[in-house]
Amino acid sequence: MIRSLPTDDVTFVVGDTNIETRPLPPFNDTVCAFLNALSAYLMSNTATKEFPDVMTFAFWCRKGHIQKLKSEFSSGPDRLGRGLALHIAPSNVPVNFAFSYAFGLLSGNANVVRIASNETAQVKIICDAINHVMDDPKYSDIRSMTAMVNYPADNAITAKFSALSDARIIWGGDQTIASIRSLETSPRCVDIAFADRTSICVMDITALETATDVTLSRLAQGFYNDTYLMDQNACSSPHLIVWHGENAETARSKFWSTLENLVTKAYTLEAIQAIDKYTATLQTALDVDEADYITQHGINVVRVNLTDLPKQLENTRGQFGLFFEHTTNDLGPLAKAISPKFQTMTYFGMDKSELTKFVIDGRLRGIDRIVPVGRGLAIDVMWDGYDVVKHLSRVVAVE
C-alpha cells in the first residue's frame, strides 16, 4: 500500500513522497543484503575513514554482525513489521539516524527518518551511500520503503507524519518526547521513546591493583570512549564510578593518572567549556554535601570524592570529564539509589553474573544494560531496555 507523505516545507534527501508501507518479516533477506551492501560501500569510501562514527555504523551493518543478530532473534511466532515507522533522530549524534533506520528496516518496516537540518558531514556521507546502494534494482523494495527528510522545526509537519505512522522512534530526550507524544497517531501506533537517562560505572579495586599495564591502558581507552567522546552528554556515559572494595587510593590513582595521560593527548576543551566545567566543579563543592574533596588533574580530569551517595543520584552528573567517585564494599545502598533514570552500568573486574543478580534479584527499576567499560556507547538492537526489533514488529499467532 502506497502512502503519500507530506511535501510542504519538506526536503527529501532520500526517497520521495510515495512510500510503500506493506511490511516485511524481520531480518528479511533483501534487507540484510542491503545493509551488508551499504556496509561494504561505506567501508570502501575514503570519506568514511575520516569519521570513526560512520566507520562504527559501517562495521555494525557488516554481514557477520547482521547474521549474528538474525540468529539471535528468537524463533518464536511469525512476525511482520508494523508498517510505517517514523524516526525523530537527534541532531547532535550524527550517526544515530542511521542506526535507527537500520533497526526499522530489520524489523520489516517502511521508514521515514527525520534528519537534522544542520546537515553534518556524517549524515551526508551515509545518505549518499544509501542513495547509491539503493540504485541497484535488487534493492528497489528497500528504495520504495525509505524516506530521509528534513524540515524546519515545526510540530505541524511532524503531526502530519505522525498521523500516517504505525510506529514512532523518538530520540532527543524528555522534552522532545513530551512534544511528539502530544501529536495524534493512529490508535495502533506504538512509540519507542528514548528518554533522558544516566549511567554509572562499577570497578573492582583488587582487579585494578593486579591489572597489567596493557589492561590498564585499554581500560582507560574504553572509559575515555564511553565518556569524553560525547563530553559525557550521552545517556550511556557514566558520571559516578563506584569503586568496589577497600583501600581504593592506590588503584584509583593508577586509573586516573593513566586516564589523564590519555585525555591530555586526545581531548581539548573550548574556552567556554573550560569555564563551564570549572564553574560546575566549584558549584559541586558548594552544593554537594557528600563531596568531601575534589581532585583536579589539570582541567581535563576532575574527580569529586563522595563519602556517601547523594539523594537523587541521577542528578549527580558531570560534563567534559567531571566525575564522581565513591568507594564501598557494599553495593546495597547503590541498589536503593537506582531509579528508572539509570540506563547503563559499565563494569571492570566485576563478575557479570553478580551484577545481573544485583539488578534482577535486587528488583531494580533502573539499569537496562550491563556492559564492560568501553562498550557504553555501543548501540544495538537491544537498547535502553527495549528489544527494538520485537517492539517494532507484530506477532502473527497461528493455531
Added chain:
Amino acid sequence: MFDTSSLSDTAPYALDRDQKSQIFSGAIGALTQHHYAACPQYKKILDKLGFDPAKSRALVDYPFLPVRLFKDNALKSIPDDAIIKTMTSSGTTGQNVSKIFLDRQNATLQTKVLIQIVSDFIGPKRLPMLIIDAKSTVTDRTSFSARGAGILGFSMFGRNVTYALKDDMSIDLEAIITFADKHQGETVLMFGFTYIVYQCLLLALKVEKQMLPFDDAILIHGGGWKKLADQAVGDKEFKNQLRNLAGVTQVHNYYGMVEQTGSIFMECEAGHLHSSIYSDIIIRGNDLRPLDMKQPGLVELVSLLPTSYPGHVLISEDIGEWLGEDDCACGRMGKYFKIHGRAKKAEVRGCSDTFTAN
C-alpha cells in the same frame, strides 16, 4: 589585611612590575585569608579543592572564581546588616544576574579608586558632562542595573550633568544644544555605554543629518563591543564618527565588570587597556593555565578592592590578549592588553539535544 589607602597618594599607573608584584602577592594573599574566614561558601570551595589560604603563592596560583558563580550564589563576606548596596550585572534578558554585596567601606573604596584612575586621564577638575543615555536609566530604581550604576558612578566627574537622550532613548537635540551653548570653549566630558553611544547618538545624528557643536570633547565609554562588532563597526570607525559627528577628540574605552567596580581598566591614548596599581590581569588558556604575552585566552581579573564579597580574583568569559608591561607608548606602568570579545558558544554533543518545535 592590606591597607589600600596606602596607595591613595601613589599615581595610579606609577608602579612597575617589581613594585607591583611585591604589593600584590601579599595583598591578594591577605584578601584570600580574609574571605576564607568571612565567607562560608568561599571557605567550602577552597577546602574541598585543597587550597590552603595561609600558604603564600605567586599571583597566578591563587584560586579564581568564575564570574558566573556570582549569578547562582549570594557570595558575601559581611553580615547582612552591613550591606548598604547590592549591585547587579546587566545580563542578557532571561539570564540570572550577578549580585554583588557592598558595605560602606567597600563602596567608599570603589569610589575613591575610580576617581584616582579616571583623573589620570581627564584631570582632577569636574567637567561639564553630557550623559549619552536617558535620565530614566538611573531614576528608575526598580531596574537599577550596571548601566545605572555606571552612570551614577561616573557622574561625579561632571558638573551640570545633562542627559542627551529622552526617556524613549531618542536623541534630545534641544537639550544637547542648550548644554553646548552654555559651555562654549570648555572641555566637556561625555559618558555612555558603547552600543548606546553608537546606536542612539551616532546613528541618530546620521539619520537627522546633524553634527554636535563641540570641538574638544572627551568620551568615556564601556560595556562591551559585542553589539557593535555584530554591525561590523570597529574601533577606528567608531572614533572617526565620534570626531566627525560629535566633535569628540579624546576617546577612552573602559573595561571592567560590576564584580570589580572601581578598579576599572582604562584605554590610553595609544589605544591599550591598562591595569592600574589596584588591578592586574592574567590570561589563561583553554586548560586554564596562564599564558604568556600575545596569546589570546580567557581573562582573569585581579583587584585589591573587594573586601565585602570574594571577588578579588575572578575569571571572566571574555577572551583577551596581554600586549606588554611597563612599556606602553603612553608612559603608564603596568600590564596593557586588549579584549577580543566573549568566548564563543560551543556545539553540544550528546543525544538529548532536541530539535523539535514548540
